[in-house]
Amino acid sequence: MRAFFDSWLPSAPTANRREQLRASAGALLGILLTSLLSHVLLQNTHASIFLVAPIGASSVLLFALPASPLAQPWSVVGGNVISGLVGTACVHWFGDSLPLPVVAGMACGGAIAAMFVMRCLHPPGGAVALTTVIGGPAVHAAGFEFVLMTVMADSILLVLMAITYNNLTGRGYPHVQQNAHVNPHATKDAVPTVRLGFKPEDLDAVLKQHNQVLDISRDDLESLFMQTEQRAYQRRFGIIHCADIMSRDIVSAEFGTSLEDAWQAMRKHRVVCLPVLNRACRIIGIVTQTDFLHHGGLDSYGGIRQQLRRFLRKSGVTHTEKAEVVGQIMTHHPTTARVDTPIIDLVPLMADSGFHHIPIVDEEQRFVGLITQSDLLAALYESRFAEAAA
Template sequence: MRALFASWLPSPTTANRREQLRAAVGALIGIMLTTMLSKALLQSTHAVAFLVAPIGASSVLLFALPASPLAQPWSVIGGNVISGLVGVACVRWLGTSLPLPLLAGAACGGAIAAMFVMRCLHPPGGAVALTTVIGGTAVQAAGFEFVLMTVLADSILLVLMAVTYNNLTGRSYPHQQQNPHMNPHATKDTVPTVRLGFKPEDLDAVLQQHNQVLDISRDDLESLFMQTEQRAYQRRFGIISCADIMSRDVVSAEFGTELAEAWSQMRAHRVAALPVLNRARRVIGIATQTDFLEHGGLDNYRSIRQQLRRFLRKSGVTHTEKAEVVGQIMSAHPTTARIDTPIVDLVPLMADSGFHHIPIVDEEQRFVGIVTQSDLVAALYESRFAEAAA
């Protein structure tokens, strides 16, 4: 018997207590404000009601599962309203010829079919359709007006609350789909990290074979698989951190370093980038050869030597629009990594996002070294070689 009950229980949620509290507080605030605003808006219009019970179910999705395809704005608004319209249509056109159980089933089944067609599947929509059937004579008499006023107003207000609350508490809503295969070089090639792993068509084939609605977007599912592969790789080869492979004796610059001096340092040490530090040795930017080329107007390679000399030469005046120091051309707020970051976490940044240099900082965010693509390739080669030798 215990095994039977255990099979009925879902797996424990992976959300921590803080996330659970965030969702609960969001629903509390969202429903409270939706009720107050809906009452103020609809009482003066003689609406049959200003709040419908299925909105409570919508709040679970909006605040506890804001990344779900079932919780996106069109899913909520379209799903609730279209389901309500289907329910009203069933009551108006079939109510006199069908017994209540069959009418209720027709309303819910028709609502699900309509939501599939309109791409706004939203579970509380079934409850909205059922409400129009069993909501009493007042709801049935109001009919389409009930849906287009009360249900629509409640849905829009709750979505607005979810947009505000989720974004204020660190949850992107509406959820932005991320394409893990987007190439930063704007070519048709997939990004390097997925060329040897599973391919998009593999996932599409499995999902088609699975043939069920999933409460997660395809892109999010693919991203989770990719992160799982990275974790498995890390466990397989052991944890190699940035501290193990980074260059420590690194040439750097300050905001006020003159361009000619910075360029000379890069040439002398044969490096393609200079981390830009403040006096506390915190990274405030990075100046690369690309920055020099772009700001120096060197996209046109004719007479490039003369243009570069002109760009590096000081203007000799106190006020000029010409860039004079590194801080004026650097890329501010560069991506950094902690000294204890596993190097597998740098692979997507360098292989997919196109970063060539990652400044490394310690626990106090002070600069301690840099990892280049060459460092990363060498480390991955060594780990692979060590595995083969073992």
């Protein structure tokens, strides 16, 4: 008997208690503030209703599933308003000639079709369409004003609450789709991590064959598959952490290190980058040979030696637009990894995103080492060689 009931229950939520409380508190604040503001904004209008029930369903998506395609701003506002307009039109056109159940079905079906066409599918939109049909005399009397005043105001206000709350609590909203497979070199080649294994077109073909609406974006689904592959790789070959392969005796610079000194240090030690540290040994930037070439105007090879000398030489004046120290040309807030980060997590960064070196920090965010593409390649080769030998 228990197995029978378990088969009807969805799987346990993957979100932890903290995330569940965050979503619940967001819905509480969102509905509370939306209700209060809507009441104030609509009290001097002909709209006698200032809050509609489907907004409660919208709050579930906005605060519990903010990354869902069904919860994005256009989905919420467009889905609710367009559905309300479809439902109101059905009441005006067929309310006196057809039975209520028929009008209700036409409203919901028409709303779904309209949301598909307008790319704003939002489940509570169906409830909005139904509300316009069975909402009673007050809703019928308000007609399109009910939709364009109350429903629109509630939807916009709730979206604004979701944008504020989700971003303040660490959930980026609206959800920005990240194309993880854009070649950083602007060529037609696929990025290295998708040249073997499943490819984006494989996922597109499977989704087309599946032929159902999923409550997750295609890009997020692809990202989950890639992370799953990385987990499987770790289980197969073991976990190697950044601390195991990083270089520790690293030549570094400070914000005020002169350009000439930094350039000479890079040439002396035959490195292509220098981490820039503050007095607490925390990384504040990174300077590379590319930075020197870019800021020195060395994009063309004509007279490059003379241009480089002029760029490195101190100007001798106190106020100049010319860069004098490393801090003026470095890349601020570089991407870093922790000493306990599995090296497999660095593969997408170095293979796909074009990073050639990743600074490594400890639990207190102090710089402790550097991993280059060569370090990563050697470690992955050793792990495969060890497995083959076993």
